[in-house]
Amino acid sequence: MCEAVQLCAKLTSKTQKLLETSDQVSKSDDSPVTVADYAAQAVVSYVLEQKYPDVALLAEEDAKALRGGSKEAEGLLEKITEITNDCVFGDDVSEYLSREEVARLIDRGNHEGGSESTFFVLDPIDGTKGFINQRQYAIALGLCEKGKVVGGVLGCPNMPMTKIPEDVDALETEKPGVIFAAYENFGCKYAAMDAKEPLGKDSFIATSDQFVKFGKDGARYMESWGDSIVADHAFTNALSEKVGITRKALRIDSQAKYGSLSRGDAHIYLRFPPKTYREKVWDHAAGAIIVSESGGVISDAAGVPLEFGKGRFLDINGGIVASSTPELHEQLLKAIADLR
Numbered sequence: 001m002c003e004a005v006q007l008c009a010k011l012t013s014k015t016q017k018l019l020e021t022s023d024q025v026s027k028s029d030d031s032p033v034t035v036a037d038y039a040a041q042a043v044v045s046y047v048l049e050q051k052y053p054d055v056a057l058l059a060e061e062d063a064k065a066l067r068g069g070s071k072e073a074e075g076l077l078e079k080i081t082e083i084t085n086d087c088v089f090g091d092d093v094s095e096y097l098s099r100e101e102v103a104r105l106i107d108r109g110n111h112e113g114g115s116e117s118t119f120f121v122l123d124p125i126d127g128t129k130g131f132i133n134q135r136q137y138a139i140a141l142g143l144c145e146k147g148k149v150v151g152g153v154l155g156c157p158n159m160p161m162t163k164i165p166e167d168v169d170a171l172e173t174e175k176p177g178v179i180f181a182a183y184e185n186f187g188c189k190y191a192a193m194d195a196k197e198p199l200g201k202d203s204f205i206a207t208s209d210q211f212v213k214f215g216k217d218g219a220r221y222m223e224s225w226g227d228s229i230v231a232d233h234a235f236t237n238a239l240s241e242k243v244g245i246t247r248k249a250l251r252i253d254s255q256a257k258y259g260s261l262s263r264g265d266a267h268i269y270l271r272f273p274p275k276t277y278r279e280k281v282w283d284h285a286a287g288a289i290i291v292s293e294s295g296g297v298i299s300d301a302a303g304v305p306l307e308f309g310k311g312r313f314l315d316i317n318g319g320i321v322a323s324s325t326p327e328l329h330e331q332l333l334k335a336i337a338d339l340r
């Protein structure tokens with residue numbers, strides 16, 4: 001799983017710098033998708049299929065918009081095929097995949113999920129808005145068995161190795177980025193994105209376990225940027241005021257927030273989408289196990305653990321909360337219940 005994410009990060013890093021407006025399309029829900037999202041999905045799908053041909057894939061993107069027959073669709077698929085081949089095979093043109101083969105690799109991600117089978121869960125680029133705007137994004141790969149996430153790898157190609165400074169409200173970008181990997185009852189490891197053996201060293205990480213109090217010098221929370229549909233900043237402001245958080249919110253795109261929580265940069269991740277919005281499993285699977293295997297807690301706003309075995313969507317009560325310690329989590333859930 002790490003190998004697939006590391007290879008994919010090479011592609012996204014190279015593409016992010018060169019991204020053009022014509023590389024972007026809008027999806028039916030108005031969220032953006034780029035040639036890099038599709039190519040990243042093709043690359044991870046290719047590596048996983050080679051290594052684990054019997055394990056299904058549930059992934060965010062599908063190739064429908066690339067098969068339409070229009071000139072635009074053809075141009076996009078051509079570019080995606082080029083980027084995919086360059087990443088996987090370099091100059092070895094004898095191995096190059098056809099456009100049809102690349103579309104098939106993308107569409108392998110159409111698994112419906114559920115609690116019966118074993119499958120990978122992939123968000124090839126999580127935080128596409130961050131990716132487009134040269135900020136943070138993540139490559140998020142989880143492994144689900146019988147409806148439970150049992151493994152997760154999170155690649156954050158723009159995240160600094162050093163902890164986020166105390167006095168900032170956004171995160172700088174820095175290469176080569178970092179990779180987090182967790183397995184059930186094993187813990188969570190952490191390495192530089194270009195590490196030869198990311199799981200080889202004694203590099204376990206843990207959430208901040210200092211007893212977190214609210215108020216000055218106390219808990220620090222993370223949330224999405226204001227242009228994200230999932231961020232209700234009015235509510236998170238009210239909540240933080242209620243519990244006495246005085247520190248500024250730290251705004252980071254994508255599941256990089258789960259990574260930051262797991263290595264102790266901040267204490268809380270708050271996410272409150274509108275009632276009509278349905279969360280997707282690929283936006284949380286890898287991040288959830290990375291947080292829980294680092295000592296943190298994640299649940300919906302009512303305290304119910306996230307259920308990953310119910311298909312492509314997550315049905316949550318109100319929002320998602322992740323905290324560095326169980327005590328802090330309890331306090332937050334109580335404050336949310338009081339406010340609602």
Ligand SMILES: Nc1ncnc2c1ncn2[C@@H]1O[C@H](COP(=O)(O)O)[C@@H](OP(=O)(O)O)[C@H]1O
Nearest residue numbers: 029031125126127128129224228229230253254
């Ligand atoms: N305008 C929008 N429309 C639909 N989904 C959105 C959205 N803005 C954010 N999201 C969802 O929130 C995810 C990003 O979270 P964050 O805002 O914390 O970075 C997106 O993942 P993708 O970028 O993989 O599509 C997408 O699932």
Ligand SMILES: [Mg+2]
Nearest residue numbers: 031032060128
């Ligand atoms: Mg998307």
Ligand SMILES: [Mg+2]
Nearest residue numbers: 123126127283
């Ligand atoms: Mg996503």
Ligand SMILES: [Mg+2]
Nearest residue numbers: 060123125126
């Ligand atoms: Mg995505």
